Amino acid sequence: MDATFVQTPEIQALLDRVAGVESTGGDQRMKGIIRDLIEGLMVVIARYDVSEDEVWNAVTYLQGAAAAGELGLLMPGVGLEHFLDLFMDAKDAEAGLVPGTPRTIEGPLYVEGAPIVNSGANLTSDADDTDTLYMTGRLIGPDGEAVTDGLVHVWHADSRGFYSHFDPTHEQTPFNNRRRLKIAADGTYAFQSKMPSGYSVPPGGASDRLMKALGRHGNRPAHVHFFIEAPGYRQLTTQINFGDDPFAADDFAFGTREGLLPVPNRQGDSAHIAFDFHLQRSGDEGDEQFSTRKRLAVEPAPEKEPA
Numbered sequence: 001m002d003a004t005f006v007q008t009p010e011i012q013a014l015l016d017r018v019a020g021v022e023s024t025g026g027d028q029r030m031k032g033i034i035r036d037l038i039e040g041l042m043v044v045i046a047r048y049d050v051s052e053d054e055v056w057n058a059v060t061y062l063q064g065a066a067a068a069g070e071l072g073l074l075m076p077g078v079g080l081e082h083f084l085d086l087f088m089d090a091k092d093a094e095a096g097l098v099p100g101t102p103r104t105i106e107g108p109l110y111v112e113g114a115p116i117v118n119s120g121a122n123l124t125s126d127a128d129d130t131d132t133l134y135m136t137g138r139l140i141g142p143d144g145e146a147v148t149d150g151l152v153h154v155w156h157a158d159s160r161g162f163y164s165h166f167d168p169t170h171e172q173t174p175f176n177n178r179r180r181l182k183i184a185a186d187g188t189y190a191f192q193s194k195m196p197s198g199y200s201v202p203p204g205g206a207s208d209r210l211m212k213a214l215g216r217h218g219n220r221p222a223h224v225h226f227f228i229e230a231p232g233y234r235q236l237t238t239q240i241n242f243g244d245d246p247f248a249a250d251d252f253a254f255g256t257r258e259g260l261l262p263v264p265n266r267q268g269d270s271a272h273i274a275f276d277f278h279l280q281r282s283g284d285e286g287d288e289q290f291s292t293r294k295r296l297a298v299e300p301a302p303e304k305e306p307a
């Protein structure tokens, strides 16, 4: 038996019924998507002679991954999140858009509601016995103009590779290493924080098991995530990966991209990264919006009264 079995009239008729092809109700595009998706799964089952046990084990695997909150890790792990970036890049190129700083994966660990602070702020609230990171740069529009208004959202891990709000040790205060920086009036940004470390997928979890089955690892290089929003410019989702990290060129999540690999200038117990962001002008208001992806939302901490 091989994949031609899927092309038999009986299976093709089944697929038509599955996708509601003959029903007048429903959404035409969704019918096409579901038909192709299920047919693709059937082809895999037939081509690899996947057993009934294996199919149900796969269902159990996905249920476990979802329950553990790991679907957002599997998406980059299997390259689908990077594929979305490449697909959007290709559509931009087709539309003749001048590229700015490359976009790259958001990952699953952004938290809404981080404190809004002035450029120059310290992002790290908790003690962390590691080097201090200083990051500086400019925000530049397509005509070389300074982008003087907007927010740079920054989030990164601590020196153990854990993110606040997702820390298995629950040791971090809310929004540690997370802030929304106001762009300075001269079009620059700056912040300091404690150097993040790279990290791996949770040991023994769904992503780890898949990586082992594929002979891959689940490590990411040390990196810093950014969203940039500025009126009149296209929203940018990107991150920098430290160019001197052993996994810089071998990121399990495929987030590393050409142009996003600065090497920190390490001196004594501090490191400096200079990095400019080149923004695209927005074509319409939709360009300035974030994707509607569901993100963890946390009430901002109340402003502290000055002592």
Ligand SMILES: [Fe+2]
Pocket: 107, 109, 223, 225
């Ligand atoms: Fe990350």
